[in-house]
Amino acid sequence: MAVIKMRVSKLRKAKSVEDSRHKSASREPKEGQGSNPRRANGDAPVEPQQREVCAFCDDGGELICCDGGCLRSFHPTKEHGERSMCTSLGLNEAKWEKHKALGEKGLYFCNNCKHKQHQCFACGLLGSSNLTAEPEVFKCKHRKCGHFYHPGCVAEILYPDNKAKATCFEQCVAGGLEFSCPVHKCKRCKEAENKHDKEMQFAVCRRCPTAYHRKCLPRDISLTEDEEEAMPQRAWDGILPDQILIYCRKHDIQKELGTPKRDHIVFPDVRNPGAAERHRGAPQEHGILDEDELVDRNPSQSPGPAETGSGRVKPIDSFAPKHLFSRPQPGSCGWLDD
Ligand SMILES: [Zn+2]
Ligand SMILES: [Zn+2]
Ligand SMILES: [Zn+2]
Ligand SMILES: [Zn+2]
Ligand SMILES: [Zn+2]
């Protein structure tokens, strides 16, 4: 079921003169969490925080949710993404309405999930997540976490000071060991999240595996813009339920967007297998309707030439350099025991 969400949005000074404190504190009623919540494995309802905003622009509004493992949502049409200057999936408005009318039958799988090619959340590169045929990236074990990692990338973050352990961990993950990714421990105090204690709620970076407790949030990841110190706003409260949305200090904020550069999403190029395609508002295939039926064929939205090569593209600028990732406390064994 592709759930359609209406959420409050980030308000950025550049775009709005509304009182952002008032607006961001308000909440639209939640859809998809009523009498028929999403379920995984038939147990508890699944509402991952990362699904609440568009994966391209991190803004709310009407979103189409992927029914695959990535647990992401996207602005479906240009119009829906207009306020946040989001390229969106570029779907045609009429077809989007038709898709919505399908309700539960209207499945949608993004091209990453459809073709089992997901990006590593640490390095940004695409890799096969097909567990039946030499997988390269593996999903975090947490039900509400849609992040995939290369075994080597997640091992390096979890065991930065212990090469032997990192190598062992990497081999275990490649061999199918379930793992908890770095997003589930505070970068500063290494403790877990507690949604019921406000100070222990998490602030999670949208662009890399970095999270802090509210009480541990560095001063320069600020909920407000500080023009005097030329410090951009990097944190937003009230957009995600019981969680702060942040861009950590590894990512430069683009003033005109109010977000880091939006080159962080890479879909596999299905017309040119082996190549990958940065998101450019390209028309997407669809789980139920024919692609020709659904996509907007507006030529101005057609993607540029796909990058070819060995099946991988270069690391993406807005992904953080590896040496900046969170490190477990000295002397600790990292998070293998989680
Ligand atoms: Zn968007
Ligand atoms: Zn997906
Ligand atoms: Zn990686
Ligand atoms: Zn995770
Ligand atoms: Zn902490």
Ligand SMILES: [Zn+2]
């Ligand atoms: Zn980050």
